[in-house]
Amino acid sequence: MTYDFSMTDEQRSIVEVTRAFVERELSPHEEEVERTGSVRPELLTEIKRKALAAGLYAANMPESVGGAGLDTVTLVLVEKELGKTSYALHYTGVARPSNILLAGTPEQRERYLLPCVRGERVxxxxxxxxxxxxxxxxxxxxxxxxxxxxxxxxxxxxxxxxxxxxxxxxxxxxxxxxxxxxxxxxxxxxxxxxxxxxxxxxxxxxxxxxxxxxxxxxxxxxxxxxxxGEEGEGFALAGTWLAATRLQVAATCLGRAERALELSIAHAANRVQFGQPIGRFQGVGFKLAEMTVELRAAELLTLDAAWRVDQGTATDADIAIAKLKATEMLAMVADEAIQIHGGMGLMDELPLERIWRDARIERIWDGTSEIQRHIISRSLLRPRGA
Structure with a gap:
């Protein structure tokens, strides 16, 4: 099996648009959200309007219902960029309606799905x-x-x-x-x-x-x-939603980990102690190396799962592997980033303490790490009758 995850020109353009949107429209409001614990209604309305204009709203929905129709690999790349900022800003302001709604009747699509795609309902x-x-x-x-x-x-x-x-x-x-x-x-x-x-x-x-x-x-x-859908089919329908959101969680974890790593590299290069940049000390330099390895591995596993979804060959275990690795990786990277920054890492002048706090929930919601391990181990044992 051969993989090529180098971005196409179209993917590169979509990533650049998303990154610019995050930097211009979302990141400047991070501190306000952290301080107040809410997103102002008028700010949310403005973000939605701009996300719709940028073509980022409902990017996970097919073109047939008014969405962007992005393939899963491209969606992962978009989610990674969105994940670099406050979850409250990017998830509520740049909505991705639940794919469960695609199972609706024509009447249900008119009443529920299409208004969500247009930003009229949530x-x-x-x-x-x-x-x-x-x-x-x-x-x-x-x-x-x-x-x-x-x-x-x-x-x-x-x-x-x-x-x-x-x-x-x-x-x-x-x-x-x-x-x-x-x-x-x-x-x-x-x-x-x-x-x-x-x-x-x-x-x-x-x-x-x-x-x-x-x-x-x-x-x-x-x-x-x-x-x-049909009566009694709810568990199967819910499974389609869980697969999509678990990949989304994995992708947003990549974005936050990348941000934490970039801050750590810059700090290790510029912070001087004992006459030299602290990154030259093995205790710090090796942390950066391990953080990079773990991030690279998580990104490849997430892209692999997304590619399999697009090929129609993805299993529950493929999704579980990506979610497990990415969420556990973020916990490690966030913790090491704070260690590298020392006391300042825990101060709210930097986003690291937020990334560290936010990382904790990722191993719980949309299926705990233990559930992901259960899914993976079950996929290994079932073919052998165990």
Missing amino acids: ECLAMTEPEAGSDVRAIRTRAIRDGDGWRIHGTKHFISHADESDFVILLARTGTDETGRGTMSIFLIDLDTPGVSLHAGYRNVSHRGYTNSTIQFDNAFVPADCLL
Whole structure:
């Protein structure tokens, strides 16, 4: 198998546009978001407008629905550049609507998908519950048939940017299969539906300004046409979303790690102690070398997984390998970057303490590192009957 990840002229142009957008429209607002813990509504509106004009909004969506139609490798390159700045700024301001919405009927596309692509509506996805995180099949939120619709009961938490969303993509139990395990379905539910209430979530040390909420469903009635796909297919549909977001997480980790490494190299070259740049000391120089090796390995594994997606050959393990390596790599690079900078690394005059804090969540959300290792090991053992 031969790989060539050198950028095409088109990819290089897209990366340059994204990098310029980040430097001009997003990075200048990092300190404000860190200080206030929020993105001003008027700032968010302005970022969305400029992202739409730049062609960066909904870049993950196919051209047939108004998106940029980028292939997965190019999307990874874009996500890497976006990842260099505040998550709250780039994820809410430069939205990438959930690919689950592509499974909708023509009517659902008109009501939910297309407005998201145009920046008119925002979605959030609700899977996690207080008693169900990694074990998605343990969710308790239920959808019960009621005449020509469904009654929804349950609670979801850790729901990202729900307070800025118009509707929720909900995973709920709708029955049991022949083995007695719960079957899942997905529903599209407007957040102003009676019986649906939104509550402030938890304060998070990672990604300030990127909020989470709790959503309560108290006998909320939704019509039958809110069901996305077929009844009982929710788990499979959710899997398509997880693959895309896990690659996205891996790619944004690359961007932050690259930023931390660049700062570290500059500091090691310019900081003089004992009469010479500290980078000449083996204790610092070797750190830079190890950080570079780990970043290069994570980038290649992420590009490899993206390439396999484009070829139609990607497995869950391919995605898990990329997500695992990139998130663990970022933790190491962020920590070593602070060590190289010494006390100043922990001061908020530099972005390193933010990168360090933000890195912690990446090994948890969208599937913990332990879950990724489970997926990888299972792929190795199953062919041998173990």
